Amino acid sequence: MLFFRSEEHIDHWCTTWRMPRGAVLTLETCWRLAQAWFGAPRSAPEWRRRTVEETRAVFAELGLVGEFWELP
C-alpha cells in the first residue's frame, strides 16, 4: 500500500510499472482503517486476528465494498 501525491501520480505509476489500478483511499479513510485495524494493542494477551467476517465488517463500515475488497 503506497503513498501518492495525487490521482495523476497513481495513474503514472501504474502505467510505468504495468500495475493494475486498484483501490484509492483518502488519508482520512486510510487513518480510519488504521485505527480499526491497529487500535487494539497486539501486545494484549486477549488480542487475536479478526475472523473473515469481522474483517468484512470493518471494510463495510468504512465503505470499502466491491470486488476489490472481497475476501476468500
Place this chain on the structure above:
Amino acid sequence: MDDREVRRVVYEMAMRGGSPPLARDVARVLTAAEDDVVDSFRRLAEAHIFVLQKDAPEILMAAPYSAVPTPFVVHAGGVTSYANCIWDALGIAAMLHGNAHVHTSCADCGTAYEIRVANEKVVGEGLAHFSIPARQWWNDIVFT
C-alpha cells in the same frame, strides 16, 4: 513456549524500541531458549501474525512495524520506527494512541511528504493506493 507470550513481548519491545526484536532478545526477556523462540516465531508466521525474513528465522514484519528500513518513517512517542506501508505507518500512530509524524514520499515521483496525526486526526495531503485486491494480499504479503 506460549506463543501469546512471545507475541506480547515482541509487540511491547517494538512499541518501546521502534522495531521488532531479534529472537535472542525475546529469549532473554522470557528467560527461554532461543530455539524455542524461533519455533514460536515460525508458528506465529504460519498464523500470519508475523512475517519472517526469507533466509533467517527473524521477524521481517510485525505489522505495523518493519524490522528493516522502508520509505515510511514514523516518529511517535519519542520513538522512530519504519512501517511496512502507508496503512501501517498510520497504524503505528493508532497503536500508540498518540501524535505522530510520518515522513514518506510519493511512490511515483519521489517528492517528500509529511503526514501528521494530531489529537486523533490525520493532517496532510495525498492518497493511499492499494494495488492488490484484498483476497490476494497474503499471496505475497511483502509485495502487497
